[in-house]
Amino acid sequence: MSQPALYERLVFKNASVYHYLKIYLILDNDDRKINAVYFKQMIISALRDLYGEIGAAFPFDVLKFEEDTLTAVLRVYNSGLVKLWTALTLLGSYQSEPCAVHVTQVSPFLLALSGNSRELELD
């Protein structure tokens, strides 16, 4: 049996290179279906509209997309957070039908998105 570990402490300030967003999409037309690929395409074109080819040229990931609830978790580099978020906010239509994207939670830690106390409903 090895010796118990020696105490060690590390402090990381702003070490997370990513931010994570939990979002949901509302479509005016309830019957319309959308999958993860189209969903990402939609966000990319929203980014391109607002920031153009250069401004929108940053990667982001759709970590999760649920087709039935239209909720998603995105991952983006810190430098792209504000741009991605504003593009989502100003997204007003998808294939010429009105839509809206709301951001429910933003965090530099993906784990934090799994425990949002604002979702606690006891009534």
Place this chain on the structure above:
Amino acid sequence: MFTNLEKCPRNLLVCEKSSLLNDKSRHATHVAKHFFNYKVSVLIPECGITPSGLKSVFNSFSKYYLLRNLPVYKLLEEEFLEKVVKKGSLYALSYKTRIDQDNTFALLPSGQVILSVDKDTYEELGLEGKASQYNHRQPMRYVVTLDMTDKSLAPGGKRYKRVMWALQEKVQLTSDFLMARYSIGGNGEDLLQSIFSQYSCRELRPSMSTQSLRDLLCPSLDPTDLHGDSRSCDPLQFLEWLGAVTMDMSCNNEASSFVSTYCCPEPQSSASQALLCTAVGLLLPEDIHSLLEELRRYFDEPRFTSWLSVTVHGFADSPVSWGATEHGFHKGGENFYTFVLFKNQDYWLHMATGTNDGCPP
């Protein structure tokens, strides 16, 4: 290009490595000081069925109460102070109040009452407090801390009377509260109900859920390599993976994949199954502590996995995070910690906070 749009708010992550066998290990203090816990989730790789010990610890989690429209001064009444607060281990947090918008109150087990109030209320109250650290241009939020164990606030005293007058007559502060009290026998809970019998009071139990995960990639962790130089992944990658697994995300994508490029960090190994147990509610630090003690014993028998993890999320709208450190809400009020327990009783502790929060202890 647009530099003004490329900044983002700060965050902190503190990682500690020690052993549960160390006399000076501070893990118990860290757990005890994180007062208001919203959710705990345990992940055990290579585990198919919930161990009976774990199940019984989860089932023994304290009940908590939802009190409607409780005036804040009720928390300061002499009877309540004597019978409940001074006995310790009482936790109360205002419910459905948002720390960045509303008046928020908390009663800490140490007997401190914290009133995080807006400027108008603060001025009307006329109680001594200090401006919140997280104000903009002008202070709009103030924090009043009343230490009820302090002699100067003893019932009957001048200061006590003034506080009661302020809360009873000047501004009738009321709120819904979540309240819980830890007691070994379990009789302390009836006491709460009897004291607040005139208010609507609902008894609640933390809600549990268990999930079995199949065929997943797990990072390999080496207890000596907290930093993640070669034998483990770095703490941030680990936490990201833990989040991805908890939220059931795909962790095996190609770098060229269109939708997501996320991958389980290296070094990794595959596990045929894993167990994920969660509890949600107002969870007491004492209960979290007994959960940890139980999980320690998990390694008494030979296991396939060399580690397991426990994540505890704090309330985003609590006025404190660790101890009496002021906590706020900027874009998200994250405050959580994750224990990684190893076979040899070593542990890692990752504590994270967001923007409007102090540094974890």
Place this chain on the structure above:
Amino acid sequence: MVNMAVFIDLNISYTADTKKLQNIIETAAHLGYSTVAINHVVDLQQKKQEIGKPKCVSELFDRLPIVQGKSRPIKVLNRLTVVVSEASHFRTTNEVKSYDIVAVFPKTEKLFHAACMSFDVDIICIAVTEKQPFYFKRPPVNGAIDRGVFFEISYVAAIKDSTLRRYTISNALSLMETCKGKNVIVSSGAEKPLELRGPYDITNLGLLFGLSEGDAKAAVSTNCRAVLLHGETRKTALGIIHTVKTQPTAERQEEEEEAVPAVKRAKRETL
């Protein structure tokens, strides 16, 4: 009592379609807005347009929707926006006074100057559907800031159309160059539920309009509250006489505290 830093959207477009209006307000409550104002726009240049009495909010709902994450209902106010292209258009009548908030949308530089310096209003609207037709000059803008009048940018145009989005951002940025992020509110101007966005989304959007993080959050919370206080003052004879509901047990000290006219309080808090 209007709570301090709660989120407020001061511009929900009025529509005669009650169902639609209810829908928008329900959505606003769901998104976490604690207070909204229904905006009645009157363009006095057009014939037959005149200022009517505001709709009673109680006609709209039997029970107001509950704000998301809170246990209290949303608060609904009435707002009047007067579009002026001639100075004679704007007069303070009794009808005007019956609104909780009064806004003005000046079409020319001269009127902008007048609105900033002398009009008895709470909000000055900034054009979002056309290129700003005049420069924002320091003196009137500072005058408005000193008087506790706020500038409003509404974001609905930016959601609907690419060209209007450019105007919105460009006009907002040129306002910020002059006012340095002070006395700005951001509101929706929504005509449909799908045009509303959540308060944190708008806080973030504020960065695009040239606001700092703090100013952006203030633009949907504390600044809107200051507007409401300013509105109260306007109703109460320039804030000199201020009727206060005092509790019978209240102390003298409190009366003194309360007797500070709302205009002063508003100013003190938003500077």
Place this chain on the structure above:
Amino acid sequence: MVRYKSRYLLCELCVSDQSSLQLLDERAVFAAVRGAVSSAHGDYGSALCSASFAVKYLNAHTGVVFLRCRKSHYRVLWSALPFITSVESRGQRVPCFFNCLHIGGTIRTCQKFLIRYNTQQLHRMLRLCHSEAERLEVRKAVLSCSLKSLEKEEEAEDGYGDEEV
């Protein structure tokens, strides 16, 4: 009155056929640059650039263009220029590219740069001249502009620190 600081971009329109420069006018260049900003930086970039953006000067003989924009956002404009491959004018597409020569805070610094730049060009041309008449012509030109530039230099000594590339 608030003074807004501007940046002036001195660019050279490079075309394969010099005569096609005659087709261009300020409006066409303006539209081309605005289109480039829009596609490179989207609505936001266009909004940033729209304040005080103007084509101040266009020389249809030499292809020299002066663009003006706000100091705070000139990089947005600048970074979009390389993406222009043609300018649409009077129904004709003129293939060209923008070569940014200088960026200055005032028109004067740009003008000074332009004179120096043109002198250099003339010196280069001098070496390439074939006949004595041509040589004389160029010499005259060099002399005329260097005189002017000296004059200017004395006048605008203080404004010199403004330029930035």
